[in-house]
Amino acid sequence: MSAETRTHFFETGSPDEPVRLRDGGMLPGITLAYETWGELNEDRSNAIFLFHALSGSHHAVGVNTAIDGVGELWQAEMHEGWWETMIGPGKAIDTDRFFIVCANYLGGCYGSTGPGSIHPETGKPWGASFPSISAADQVEVFTHLLDHFGIGTLHAVVGPSVGGLIALTFATRFPARVKNVIVIASGYKTTVLNRLHLFEQILAIENDPHFNGGDYYDDAPPLYGLVLARMISHKTFVHLDAIEKRARQDIVQPDDVLAWYRVRDQFQSYMLHQGKKFVKRFDANTYLRIIDMWSRYDATQEGDAETPRDLFERARLAGQKWLVFSIDSDFCFFPEEQAELVKHLEEAKVDVMHISVHSDKGHDSFLLEPDLYTPHISWVLGK
Amino acid sequence: MSAETRTHFFETGSPDEPVRLRDGGMLPGITLAYETWGELNEDRSNAIFLFHALSGSHHAVGVNTAIDGVGELWQAEMHEGWWETMIGPGKAIDTDRFFIVCANYLGGCYGSTGPGSIHPETGKPWGASFPSISAADQVEVFTHLLDHFGIGTLHAVVGPSVGGLIALTFATRFPARVKNVIVIASGYKTTVLNRLHLFEQILAIENDPHFNGGDYYDDAPPLYGLVLARMISHKTFVHLDAIEKRARQDIVQPDDVLAWYRVRDQFQSYMLHQGKKFVKRFDANTYLRIIDMWSRYDATQEGDAETPRDLFERARLAGQKWLVFSIDSDFCFFPEEQAELVKHLEEAKVDVMHISVHSDKGHDSFLLEPDLYTPHISWVLGK
Numbered sequence: 001m002s003a004e005t006r007t008h009f010f011e012t013g014s015p016d017e018p019v020r021l022r023d024g025g026m027l028p029g030i031t032l033a034y035e036t037w038g039e040l041n042e043d044r045s046n047a048i049f050l051f052h053a054l055s056g057s058h059h060a061v062g063v064n065t066a067i068d069g070v071g072e073l074w075q076a077e078m079h080e081g082w083w084e085t086m087i088g089p090g091k092a093i094d095t096d097r098f099f100i101v102c103a104n105y106l107g108g109c110y111g112s113t114g115p116g117s118i119h120p121e122t123g124k125p126w127g128a129s130f131p132s133i134s135a136a137d138q139v140e141v142f143t144h145l146l147d148h149f150g151i152g153t154l155h156a157v158v159g160p161s162v163g164g165l166i167a168l169t170f171a172t173r174f175p176a177r178v179k180n181v182i183v184i185a186s187g188y189k190t191t192v193l194n195r196l197h198l199f200e201q202i203l204a205i206e207n208d209p210h211f212n213g214g215d216y217y218d219d220a221p222p223l224y225g226l227v228l229a230r231m232i233s234h235k236t237f238v239h240l241d242a243i244e245k246r247a248r249q250d251i252v253q254p255d256d257v258l259a260w261y262r263v264r265d266q267f268q269s270y271m272l273h274q275g276k277k278f279v280k281r282f283d284a285n286t287y288l289r290i291i292d293m294w295s296r297y298d299a300t301q302e303g304d305a306e307t308p309r310d311l312f313e314r315a316r317l318a319g320q321k322w323l324v325f326s327i328d329s330d331f332c333f334f335p336e337e338q339a340e341l342v343k344h345l346e347e348a349k350v351d352v353m354h355i356s357v358h359s360d361k362g363h364d365s366f367l368l369e370p371d372l373y374t375p376h377i378s379w380v381l382g383k
Numbered sequence: 384m385s386a387e388t389r390t391h392f393f394e395t396g397s398p399d400e401p402v403r404l405r406d407g408g409m410l411p412g413i414t415l416a417y418e419t420w421g422e423l424n425e426d427r428s429n430a431i432f433l434f435h436a437l438s439g440s441h442h443a444v445g446v447n448t449a450i451d452g453v454g455e456l457w458q459a460e461m462h463e464g465w466w467e468t469m470i471g472p473g474k475a476i477d478t479d480r481f482f483i484v485c486a487n488y489l490g491g492c493y494g495s496t497g498p499g500s501i502h503p504e505t506g507k508p509w510g511a512s513f514p515s516i517s518a519a520d521q522v523e524v525f526t527h528l529l530d531h532f533g534i535g536t537l538h539a540v541v542g543p544s545v546g547g548l549i550a551l552t553f554a555t556r557f558p559a560r561v562k563n564v565i566v567i568a569s570g571y572k573t574t575v576l577n578r579l580h581l582f583e584q585i586l587a588i589e590n591d592p593h594f595n596g597g598d599y600y601d602d603a604p605p606l607y608g609l610v611l612a613r614m615i616s617h618k619t620f621v622h623l624d625a626i627e628k629r630a631r632q633d634i635v636q637p638d639d640v641l642a643w644y645r646v647r648d649q650f651q652s653y654m655l656h657q658g659k660k661f662v663k664r665f666d667a668n669t670y671l672r673i674i675d676m677w678s679r680y681d682a683t684q685e686g687d688a689e690t691p692r693d694l695f696e697r698a699r700l701a702g703q704k705w706l707v708f709s710i711d712s713d714f715c716f717f718p719e720e721q722a723e724l725v726k727h728l729e730e731a732k733v734d735v736m737h738i739s740v741h742s743d744k745g746h747d748s749f750l751l752e753p754d755l756y757t758p759h760i761s762w763v764l765g766k
Contacts, residue, residue, distance in 0.1 A: 128643055192627045192650055196618055199651045200583075200611060206642040207607040209592035213642040224590040228583060232615075235579055244575045259589040259596040260511055261675060267575055268582045268678075292644060295651075 002084060005062035007033050007111055010103075012144040015120070019106075019141060025131025028120060032145055033067065033111025034058050034103035037087060038095040040149060047149070048093060048156045048381070049142065049170065050102040051163030052082070054233070054290050055282055058104040058111070061087045061095075067111050074110065075281040085370035092374040093381065098155065105166075106141050107133045107289035115214060115285030128214035133289055136302045139170040146177070156180035156381055160366040161333065162290065165297050168341070172303040172311050175318035180380055184325040184366045184373065187337035188308075188344060189298040197236065198295040201229035205284050214285045224258075226284045227275030229291075234274060236332040239362045246270065299341075312348030322352040323380045325366070325373060332363035353380070385467060388445035390416050390494055393486075395527040398503070402489075402524060408514025411503060415528055416450065416494025417441050417486035420470060421478040423532060430532070431476060431539045431764070432525065432553065433485040434546030435465070437616070437673050438665055441487040441494070444470045444478075450494050457493065458664040468753035475757040476764065481538065488549075489524050490516045490672035498597060498668030511597035516672055519685045522553040529560070539563035539764055543749045544716065545673065548680050551724070555686040555694050558701035563763055567708040567749045567756065570720035571691075571727065572681040580619065581678040584612035588667050597668045607641075609667045610658030612674075617657060619715040622745045629653065682724075695731030705735040706763045708749070708756060715746035736763070 013019040015028040035058050040047060050060060059067075061081035067074050087093045093100060104112035107130065115130035146154070157178050159167030164186020171178040187194070208225025210216050235243075247270035256263035256272060263269045305311035315322070324342050326335040335356065345352040357372040359365040365372065396402040398411040418441050423430060433443060442450075444464035450457050470476045476483060487495040490513065498513035529537070540561050542550030547569020554561040570577070591608025593599050618626075630653035639646035639655060646652045688694035698705070707725050709718040718739065728735040740755040742748040748755065 192623050193618075195648055195650055196614070196623070196654060199646075199648075199654065200615055202644050203607060203611045203614070203641070204587060204590075206644055207587075207591055207611065209590070211642055224586060228586045228590065231579070231586070232583055235576075240575050240579070258586070259594055260671060261585050261589055263582075265578055265582075265678070267578055271579060271582065288643060295648070 002062045002081065005035050005037070005059065005064045005081070007035055007059065007064060007067045009033055009068070009111065010145050010148055012141060021131055021137045022134045023132045027113060027131070030106060030113040030141065031111070031117075032103045032106065032141060033108070034101055034145065035060070035064070036099060036101050037061050038097070038099045040099040040151070044149070044151050045153065045155060046098050047146075047151045047154050048098050048100045048158060049146070049154050050083075050093075050100055051157070051159035051166040051170075052102060052105070053161035053163055054294065055278070055287070056082050056163070057108075058102040060100075060102045070109070070111055073281050073283060077277075078281060082367065085367070086373065086377070092370060092377040093158065094378070098381070101145070101149070103142060103145060105133075105138055105290060107286055109283035109286040114283065115289065116217060116283050125217040127217060127285065128212075130214070130285060130289065133293055134302060135165055135169040135293055135297055136173060138166050138293070139173055142170065143174060143177070153177050153179060156182060158182040159186060160184040161186055161363065162294055165294065165299070168299050169302045171320060172299065172305070172314055175314040175320065178318070178320060181315070181320055181322045182377060182380060183322075183341070185327050185330050185333050185338075185363055187297070187333045188341035189300070190295060191334070191337060195295055197232060198291045200232050201291055202288060202295070204228040204232065205288055208284075211284065214288070216284075221279070222284045223279055226279045226282065226287060227272065229287060230275045230278040231271050233332075234271065237363045239329060239360055242361070243267070243270070308344035309348050312345050312350050315345070315350045316348050320350065321380060322350055323376060324352060324354045326354070326356040327363060327365045328356055328358050329360055329365070330363045385445045385464065388418050388420070388442065388447045388464070390418055390442065390447060390450045392416055392451070392494065393528050393531055395524060404514055404520045405517045406515045410496065410514070413489060413496040413524065414494070414500075415486045415489065415524060416491070417484055417528065418443070418447070419482060419484050420444050421480070421482045423482040423534070427532070427534050428536070428538060429480060430482045430484065430529075430534045430537050431541060432529070432537050433466070433476075433483055434540070434542035434549040435485060435488070436544040436546055437677065438661070438670070439465050439546075440491075441485040443483075443485045453492070453494055456664050456666060460660075461664060465750065468750070469756065469760070475753060475760040476541065477761070481764070484528070484532070486525060486528060488516075488521055488673060490669055492666035492669040497666065498672065499600060499666050508600040510600060510668065511595075513597070513668060513672065516676055517685060518548055518552040518676055518680055519556060519687075521549050521676070522556055525553065526557060526560070535560065537561050539565060541565040542569060543567040544569055544746065545677055548677065548682070551682050552685045554703060555682065555688070555697055558697040558703065561701070561703060564698070564703055564705045565760060565763060566705075566724070568710050568713050568716050568721075568746055570680070570716045571724035572683070573678060574717070574720060578678055580615060581674045583615050584674055585671060585678070587611040587615065588671055591667075594667065597671070599667070604662070605667045606662055609662045609665065609670060610655065612670060613658045613661040614654050616715075617654065620746045622712060622743055625744070626650070626653070691727035692731050695728055695733050698728070698733045699731050703733065704763060705733055706759060707735060707737045709737070709739040710746060710748045711739055711741050712743055712748070713746045
């Protein structure tokens, strides 16, 4: 069993010096929830910043049974770290050598300031009034956390999935602060299919009878709206045949009567229950903020660059080394998306290595098959 | 411009002899809306029964500007027949030679008895109390219409998309009444992906704040629920690149503010407006009945057979000839689905021809590219 870990809280900004967001929003002081593993060395040169996926948390490694202020959303399934397979002594990201930081996104629901946090002036949750956050906003506040540690330059930024978008924007907005960039099953700019899938999920939540624009904390949360959103995205994470196989071992739940429709199909019942499990551990407003961020993601814009060439020119000048992973069965971030990123990197003459792993596990392979990623990650981090 | 056509109404069943449905439901007398083209010959041997797609109607050919009792749902975009390209003098389905019938599905919203029809006892719309309909139920009531015409054996049944499922079940439940079977871009049994996509759409409608189990006719209909359902299915009908190209000519609608999310993306705005257009012409309860029918579709079960072999043994014994079309870019009914159907037909030694057309138009190719289908259809019908 892994060691127990504890979530820390970092505060930045104040009513006098608010965190200003690119979209015009303003937050009068925020909290970032984070965890760290390993030891920061004397010259502070061994730090790695890890960015989590859409519905993930900052708790990547170890056992953490409670986070202050998070309450019921910190369900048992979250207690074990999500990247246990990749981070630890002697693992791909070696805690004997590196100091690793992972923070919950701004807008999150696992301890960082988010729509469910109390607004200091009203004494009530932000809800609908919590602003829209961009990837550039995320990396901006994360640099405050680095400054707090006195870390000038990171040995690496690492991000799978949506975390890869944040890693990319971190590396291109603060090129001098990053030596190595490792992005896994991620993208460069949302595709039409991404934007459609994300928009379906946005509509599913917004149209829920309990959503109320996001002001639902006094009442029932938008249960089926978030269930449906999760269902829509779930199918892109996992190979459908694998889901069906699991569903076959399941039984149809007798309470699966919706308003009119009676669920008689085992697979539909299974998907519904996976969605209901998810709703217990995630906040709909946070979900909406993160998929809004993802839906609008375009690395060039997030980096305030004119063209992809301009953007990655910064990476070349900083001497960054990039490692880009594709998963051949990925239906969430398709291999074409990483190919586009790599093309831009190569055109800007950035030192980049592009590795495709072959898997039947789809997008979630990065969580499940450490051996496919470990050798290259170790090698890049070890140089 | 095509000739004007008129919708006819056929009544069957009565409170004393109700239409009994396989799922236990009962309808005390129903109406079927239908149209016909061409002339029935003297020995009534030249009839073709055509079955429409999920959101289609019985109005396949000509111009029909109004249907009694349908009201606002009969929008201008419906006035022209949906298969004008394929049916007419000298066309694939030749109105100079054949008598063609197409009826709106039971549960429909274009003149056949459906959830929006008035319940004879309560004097109010059926709404939530309108029962679940199966493919076997549809073909059962369609035989009443054939009896009304005195048609014993059909020259052919023809069905694209969901219509192909009904054609299949018609041909296998009433093998002696069908000589030729033409199914286009259809299936044999819903796949996991079908069932998931359909379930997403069911949840989208059922969770709408205005759905009220289906009793919404006195009030606002479930607008965004049906918009979302349509959006989820729309992406499977058309090549996404083609949608994006059209969306680029569109402008972002200024009223696209949802509860919290502001639509800034042209493609999302376009999809939203396509969905809103659809909602004007379709009833959510009908949509739910048809996708419920589709979601549960398994040809063997609908035919009360033990195995696919038993089912298609009937087709062989009746001497039926089958023509099965696949579209290589179809993301709604994948080519694998027609391959499964053909495999079962071949195992039962049915006379079957399987043609794949190559198109970049996706599932909707059957509406748009008549030349890809006409030669084989004419040839099969003409033998």
